[in-house]
Amino acid sequence: MKKKGFLLLMFAGFILLLAACTTSTGNEGDEGDDSDSEATEENDGSEEKVLYMNNGEEPRSLNPPVGFDSVSWNVLNNLMEGLTRLGQDDQPQPAIAEDWDISDDGKTYTFYLREDANWSNGDPVTAEDFAYAWRQLLDPETGSSAAFLGYFIEGGEAYNSGEGSPEDVAVEVVDDKTFEVTLTAPTGFFLHVLTNPAFFPVNKEVAEENPEWYAEADSFVANGPFKLESWTHDQEMIMAKNEEYWDRDTVNLDKVNWAMVNDVNTEYQMFESNELDVTEIPSDMADQLINGDNVVIEDQAGLYFYRFNVEEEPFQNEKIRKAFALAINQEDIVDYVTKNKEEAAKAFVSPGFTTPSGEDFRDVNGDLVNFDPEQAKQLLEEGMEAEGYDELPPVTLTYNTDEQHKAIAETMQNMFSENLGIDVELANTEWNVFLEDQKALNLQFSRSSFIFDYGDPVNFLESFTTDSSMNRTGWSHDEYDELIAQAKQETNEEERWQHMYEAEKLVAEEMPIFPIHYYNQVYIYKDNVKDIVRHPVGYLELKWADKE
Amino acid sequence: MLRYILKRFTIMLVTIWIIVTLTFVLMVTLPGSPLNEERTTNETVQANLEEHYNLDEPYYIQYLLYIKSIITFDFGPSIKQPTETVNDLLGRGFPISFELGIATIIVAVISGIVLGIFAALKHNGIIDYMAMTIAVLGISIPNFVLATLLIQTFAVYLGILPAATWSSPMHMIMPTIALATGPMAIIARLTRSTMLEVLTQDYIKMARAKGLKPWKIIIKHALKNALMPVVTIMGTLLAGILTGTFVIEQIFGIPGMGKYFVESINQRDYPVIMGTTVFYSAFLIIMLFLVDIAYGLLDPRIKLHKKGGE
Numbered sequence A: 001m002k003k004k005g006f007l008l009l010m011f012a013g014f015i016l017l018l019a020a021c022t023t024s025t026g027n028e029g030d031e032g033d034d035s036d037s038e039a040t041e042e043n044d045g046s047e048e049k050v051l052y053m054n055n056g057e058e059p060r061s062l063n064p065p066v067g068f069d070s071v072s073w074n075v076l077n078n079l080m081e082g083l084t085r086l087g088q089d090d091q092p093q094p095a096i097a098e099d100w101d102i103s104d105d106g107k108t109y110t111f112y113l114r115e116d117a118n119w120s121n122g123d124p125v126t127a128e129d130f131a132y133a134w135r136q137l138l139d140p141e142t143g144s145s146a147a148f149l150g151y152f153i154e155g156g157e158a159y160n161s162g163e164g165s166p167e168d169v170a171v172e173v174v175d176d177k178t179f180e181v182t183l184t185a186p187t188g189f190f191l192h193v194l195t196n197p198a199f200f201p202v203n204k205e206v207a208e209e210n211p212e213w214y215a216e217a218d219s220f221v222a223n224g225p226f227k228l229e230s231w232t233h234d235q236e237m238i239m240a241k242n243e244e245y246w247d248r249d250t251v252n253l254d255k256v257n258w259a260m261v262n263d264v265n266t267e268y269q270m271f272e273s274n275e276l277d278v279t280e281i282p283s284d285m286a287d288q289l290i291n292g293d294n295v296v297i298e299d300q301a302g303l304y305f306y307r308f309n310v311e312e313e314p315f316q317n318e319k320i321r322k323a324f325a326l327a328i329n330q331e332d333i334v335d336y337v338t339k340n341k342e343e344a345a346k347a348f349v350s351p352g353f354t355t356p357s358g359e360d361f362r363d364v365n366g367d368l369v370n371f372d373p374e375q376a377k378q379l380l381e382e383g384m385e386a387e388g389y390d391e392l393p394p395v396t397l398t399y400n401t402d403e404q405h406k407a408i409a410e411t412m413q414n415m416f417s418e419n420l421g422i423d424v425e426l427a428n429t430e431w432n433v434f435l436e437d438q439k440a441l442n443l444q445f446s447r448s449s450f451i452f453d454y455g456d457p458v459n460f461l462e463s464f465t466t467d468s469s470m471n472r473t474g475w476s477h478d479e480y481d482e483l484i485a486q487a488k489q490e491t492n493e494e495e496r497w498q499h500m501y502e503a504e505k506l507v508a509e510e511m512p513i514f515p516i517h518y519y520n521q522v523y524i525y526k527d528n529v530k531d532i533v534r535h536p537v538g539y540l541e542l543k544w545a546d547k548e
Numbered sequence B: 001m002l003r004y005i006l007k008r009f010t011i012m013l014v015t016i017w018i019i020v021t022l023t024f025v026l027m028v029t030l031p032g033s034p035l036n037e038e039r040t041t042n043e044t045v046q047a048n049l050e051e052h053y054n055l056d057e058p059y060y061i062q063y064l065l066y067i068k069s070i071i072t073f074d075f076g077p078s079i080k081q082p083t084e085t086v087n088d089l090l091g092r093g094f095p096i097s098f099e100l101g102i103a104t105i106i107v108a109v110i111s112g113i114v115l116g117i118f119a120a121l122k123h124n125g126i127i128d129y130m131a132m133t134i135a136v137l138g139i140s141i142p143n144f145v146l147a148t149l150l151i152q153t154f155a156v157y158l159g160i161l162p163a164a165t166w167s168s169p170m171h172m173i174m175p176t177i178a179l180a181t182g183p184m185a186i187i188a189r190l191t192r193s194t195m196l197e198v199l200t201q202d203y204i205k206m207a208r209a210k211g212l213k214p215w216k217i218i219i220k221h222a223l224k225n226a227l228m229p230v231v232t233i234m235g236t237l238l239a240g241i242l243t244g245t246f247v248i249e250q251i252f253g254i255p256g257m258g259k260y261f262v263e264s265i266n267q268r269d270y271p272v273i274m275g276t277t278v279f280y281s282a283f284l285i286i287m288l289f290l291v292d293i294a295y296g297l298l299d300p301r302i303k304l305h306k307k308g309g310e
Helices: A002-043 A070-079 A127-138 A147-152 A156-160 A204-209 A264-272 A283-289 A318-326 A330-338 A361-365 A373-387 A403-420 A431-439 A458-464 A478-489 A493-510 B002-029 B043-052 B059-071 B086-121 B126-140 B143-157 B170-199 B202-209 B214-226 B228-242 B246-251 B258-266 B270-298 B304-309
Strands: A050-054 A084-086 A092-094 A097-102 A108-113 A171-175 A178-182 A226-232 A236-241 A255-259 A295-308 A395-400 A424-429 A445-451 A513-525
Touching: A070 A226, A070 A236, A092 A097, A127 A147, A127 A156, A127 A171, A127 A178, A127 A204, A147 A156, A264 B143, A318 A373, A318 A403, A318 A493, A318 A513, A330 A403, A330 A513, A361 A493, A373 A403, A395 A403, A395 A431, A403 A424, A403 A445, A424 A431, A431 A445, A445 A513, A458 A478, A458 A493, A478 A493, B002 B059, B002 B270, B059 B270, B086 B126, B086 B170, B086 B214, B086 B228, B086 B258, B086 B270, B126 B170, B143 B170, B143 B246, B170 B214, B170 B228, B170 B246, B202 B214, B214 B228, B228 B270, B246 B258, B258 B270
Parallel strands: A050 A255, A395 A424, A395 A445
Antiparallel strands: A084 A092, A097 A108, A108 A178, A171 A178, A226 A236, A236 A255, A295 A445, A295 A513
16 A cells, blocks of 8 residues: 555656646747747847837727826837837928828818838738728727727717717828828927827738737737747747838838836846846835936926815815915925936926927926915915815825825825924725726815827816816816817917917916826947937837947 | 536636726726837838727627637737737746746645754744744745845756756746745644644544554644644645746746736736736636635535535
């Protein structure tokens, strides 16, 4: 009996060993491939330029009309190109369209596509490819979160809401290389909107043959600076220079290798051990690293802010809202809490939006929310008196669970206690629950953020109109709604911006939300990496990037 | 034996059914929805999406659809990664987690047992103290701390191992060590204490009296009995490690299936939640079953088939 048992034990051990062997032989095969490719890299290493980057995780979808997340779009922006592309100066430049006409009423755009604009399989990029992709973006069956970007196009919103037909979407294929689009209103920033990946074309012929063309590297057709060479899902992606790209001579890199490591600490360690050329800064190391030599800090248009629920006591009172806003010292938060060199926000629209006269929106409209504990205290008293409060109703500040948000919330709690003598309770919930509660106006006072989708202040400002699903404060103001409506329709640019200045001032006066900091993007680059472009609004550009 | 297996199999199906039902109830009572995005799409689009994923059906229909998907083992597309089916995700992640898991188990079991035996034989000696210090450290240092320390030492300072990702056997070394240390420590401690107990038993004295060689006594007589507790913990250990671990996979950028257990719940990706739950519970139950069989083989006093029969 004992012998039998021992034999079986041996057998079990043997099985384990066998399993180990099979897995390791599997690996040896892999290793063989790897060492081959490494060898080739080393052989012609003098010529081949490979940039090693990390993109965190598997992109949600590389189908341009579907994506709508920065992981997908950072990749897609380099694989594809729309009618326009943001240049190194962050302004839209001719791309697949080499030229365009704009009608006198500013509503009709006629784009002339480049004769030499081709897909990576050699097909020409046609007007039909754009019409096909844009209709797919607006198709209610596609269910794209980016569809709202297409509402600038006449018939776009109706089709997306199931009230119109695809034919009613005002995109017209004049001929193979001429594409015409009519907008609902003259939209001065439309050329900027077009740089968004949601407006990239889709090779109609390929897509009709294989609806999932974007899911694998083999079937993926690109029309941008790079093409997709290989894609091991969840693991890595390799892009290679696209020889069919019209501006291929500008592209310096031969390959871009994307890792998918979803941990900033590891990313930084990979950078340290020369496995990556670019890294973010782990938040707990910001103190030590942010002042380093190769750290590049660039603006990212967007705002970290707090929403009041004006339907809940005590925030129905404007003065109490203002008191809370003015009791927060934004400078201290960026200096001592986030420590990431963000700019403290003294207003709502982030810097970087150029007015028709060439100034910065932010400089023109100035600081609107300045830390002032004295005034805050006084406003609180006035507000409480107006509402007949002897004691302020309890206030709960809610944020979605995250260390950084927690640190900011705790600092704010301190500031309220110090500057207003109010004890604010903190609560946190997981993101999905938080979002649902915020949308349903279940939260009294909650953390928020906004990142710009296109380069015009109205993108953010229109969030707070009465009907906007982004409002989430219960705040409704007729004058504000009117100002935004005009800011979206006005043909005279000067006046249009005037409406936006006024709208922003109105937000500061009524204070349904208040600002904490603008966003930035902080990366460390290796010495030999040059010209990676990151726009304040827009996505990563490797078209000009180089490695020496 | 066959009867026993049949009985176990039936219990297994019932257990999975209970797990699935509980998971479903918890899942739908959880606030939030897979279609809850920062930017709300319009009502028509929302309705289309709900229809597409059967979220517009009453709960009992949704429940039945899930049961059907489990029976056919086809969980449909992931809601958050619309181009992938749940089967794609599991089929891709599981072999990788399994590979890492097997390596971990081998390292943990072999080193744990060896450490345990030496500690027991040199009871209260220097080797014992050293082995148990390693074991205590192994239990008390969380594996993610160890993982970061390993990367910092071997990848950043020494530069002899790749920091992360998953493309060659070299990439396996650090995650294996990080994962194996905890279980190794537990196994070492278990082996030591049972070994100490077994060594005082009469049959060991008897074997000694017969004049058997010491290593033969240990391997043939003592170790087999000392391994019983180790086998007991192997079931859960195997299931836990072979199906992937969220933290280690995240730190090392390993494309295993560990992340789906956590992310699918955060994202309310219902089909993926169901897929991972069923997969894990079936796997765990099978492992426990194998452990029971291993008992019978190791210890003839345990008769499996009699349990059910009489």
